Amino acid sequence: MAAGTARRRRPTGEPGGSSATASGVNAWQDDPGDSLPPAVPPELRAVPDLSIAPLRMRIDVTRPSAAGAYQPGTPEFRYWSASEALARGAAFWRQFLPQGMTWQPGDELPVLLDEGVDFNAFYDRRALNFFHGTAGGRTVFSGESPDIACHEQGHAVLDALRPELFDAGSIEAAAFHEAFADICAILAGLQLQSFRLAILSETEGDLSRSSRLSRLAEQLGWAIRQVSRDAVDPDCLRNAVNSFFYHTPEELPTRAPAAALSSEPHSFSRVFTGAFFEALAGGFRQAAAAPREADLQTVSVDLARLLSIAVQAAPVVPEYFSQVATALIAADASNGGKYRDVLASAFVRRGILATRAAVGMTAGQVAMALPAARATAAAEATPSRELPHLALAGAEYGLGDVPLLVRAASEPRRLVTAAAAVGVGAVSAPSSERAARAFVEDLIQRGHIDVADHVEIPGWIVHPHTFKTHRLARSETGFVLSRILFDCGFHAHMLG
Numbered sequence: 001m002a003a004g005t006a007r008r009r010r011p012t013g014e015p016g017g018s019s020a021t022a023s024g025v026n027a028w029q030d031d032p033g034d035s036l037p038p039a040v041p042p043e044l045r046a047v048p049d050l051s052i053a054p055l056r057m058r059i060d061v062t063r064p065s066a067a068g069a070y071q072p073g074t075p076e077f078r079y080w081s082a083s084e085a086l087a088r089g090a091a092f093w094r095q096f097l098p099q100g101m102t103w104q105p106g107d108e109l110p111v112l113l114d115e116g117v118d119f120n121a122f123y124d125r126r127a128l129n130f131f132h133g134t135a136g137g138r139t140v141f142s143g144e145s146p147d148i149a150c151h152e153q154g155h156a157v158l159d160a161l162r163p164e165l166f167d168a169g170s171i172e173a174a175a176f177h178e179a180f181a182d183i184c185a186i187l188a189g190l191q192l193q194s195f196r197l198a199i200l201s202e203t204e205g206d207l208s209r210s211s212r213l214s215r216l217a218e219q220l221g222w223a224i225r226q227v228s229r230d231a232v233d234p235d236c237l238r239n240a241v242n243s244f245f246y247h248t249p250e251e252l253p254t255r256a257p258a259a260a261l262s263s264e265p266h267s268f269s270r271v272f273t274g275a276f277f278e279a280l281a282g283g284f285r286q287a288a289a290a291p292r293e294a295d296l297q298t299v300s301v302d303l304a305r306l307l308s309i310a311v312q313a314a315p316v317v318p319e320y321f322s323q324v325a326t327a328l329i330a331a332d333a334s335n336g337g338k339y340r341d342v343l344a345s346a347f348v349r350r351g352i353l354a355t356r357a358a359v360g361m362t363a364g365q366v367a368m369a370l371p372a373a374r375a376t377a378a379a380e381a382t383p384s385r386e387l388p389h390l391a392l393a394g395a396e397y398g399l400g401d402v403p404l405l406v407r408a409a410s411e412p413r414r415l416v417t418a419a420a421a422v423g424v425g426a427v428s429a430p431s432s433e434r435a436a437r438a439f440v441e442d443l444i445q446r447g448h449i450d451v452a453d454h455v456e457i458p459g460w461i462v463h464p465h466t467f468k469t470h471r472l473a474r475s476e477t478g479f480v481l482s483r484i485l486f487d488c489g490f491h492a493h494m495l496g
């Protein structure tokens with residue numbers, strides 16, 4: 001898979017640090033966790049290489065003068081731990097990327113390892129941005145957690161595969177971005193043999209149990225709970241072992257404590273992540289009479305390959321979860337159908353697929369869902385892949401006669417699928433206009449829109465002390481809503 005890629009030679013003959021050796025680096029096996037000292041100490045790993053293309057990366061701080069087994073708490077340790085996780089994630093996704101595809105921002109993605117004080121991290125189509133924050137007497141660096149590093153990298157990977165999703169005016173599309181990012185963190189972790197062994201031991205071979213694998217960003221979750229008790233799960237930032245059931249996000253509350261589902265994308269993402277995690281557990285269970293650690297890696301690779309095909313195949317429409325689920329089953333069917341039952345079961349039990357949608361799929365229909373055009377998506381992988389603008393009446397937002405332009409989740413559907421209704425049957429998907437209106441309303445209610453210095457925009461859109469994920473800018477045809485970034489789910493600014 002590395003054929004034809006450019007490798008930059010590592011500088012040699014540099015002066016070594018006191019604890020440095022050239023044989024490897026110290027890195028976390030998983031998130032450092034919330035206990036002191038950490039329950040699982042760092043491990044020695046091969047020196048990571050971020051310079052392999054495609055998916056080349058570059059950390060924007062001075063590289064320590066030598067690779068080595070540095071101690072946690074040092075800048076050198078943070079540099080190498082982040083490098084190791086990001087190199088592992090990039091190596092994993094490189095094998096599923098269509099030829100010719102690379103990051104949206106270009107061949108090399110910068111990593112800004114410490115951009116100041118916040119309990120957050122984000123991808124803004126320029127770089128991965130990480131922060132540090134202090135709570136309960138401890139300073140937490142978000143870039144040090146492999147979970148968070150690989151989550152942000154996951155946003156960038158999905159942006160490479162499906163750039164249309166970045167600006168889609170749809171709660172479910174935004175939530176899928178978060179689910180994909182969490183799934184990336186889980187799958188990247190599974191590429192470490194020591195972690196696979198540890199997880200199988202912790203869960204006694206039953207991956208569907210809550211474990212260090214399902215608990216994402218335990219350390220950041222702990223820090224956030226010190227300042228906002230119910231903003232995140234009680235044992236981590238988000239747990240992929242959960243029992244959330246699909247509900248049309250347009251009808252959910254805009255905000256809710258972590259124990260409940262809301263239309264906030266990180267909250268709603270847990271429905272899809274939970275289903276995917278169940279499919280992973282089910283795939284492992286069926287791999288052999290007594291599946292072993294190597295089977296777990298095989299299943300993780302198989303499901304990632306299917307997921308990469310599915311996100312390229314599924315049209316961006318309001319009911320995006322069920323479209324991706326259907327495309328996953330279709331991708332698997334065209335590959336022998338090994339995971340059909342575990343995928344269908346997981347998505348039906350979450351309500352992402354209505355029973356009739358899963359039962360009614362014929363081989364011909366699933367073939368239709370995967371047109372050859374998507375298999376060669378690289379051919380159309382141009383930076384200008386965008387969804388069409390939809391004009392909403394500006395008067396409804398206090399913008400007078402000037403329309404509000406939102407990119408609508410309105411790609412043509414190739415296959416009719418449906419999510420389950422609470423009660424009986426299936427829900428009918430909202431129109432792309434209704435989905436866009438709900439999306440905009442949520443952003444306004446959470447204060448996530450940056451209006452720069454447009455004095456004509458009413459104050460109830462402005463919200464001076466909130467974290468901004470979107471911006472509103474005047475163009476000749478109206479006010480254009482566009483996304484600035486995807487983050488990992490919490491903002492210290494929210495309390496300001």
Ligand SMILES: [Zn+2]
Nearest residue numbers: 181486487488
């Ligand atoms: Zn995120």
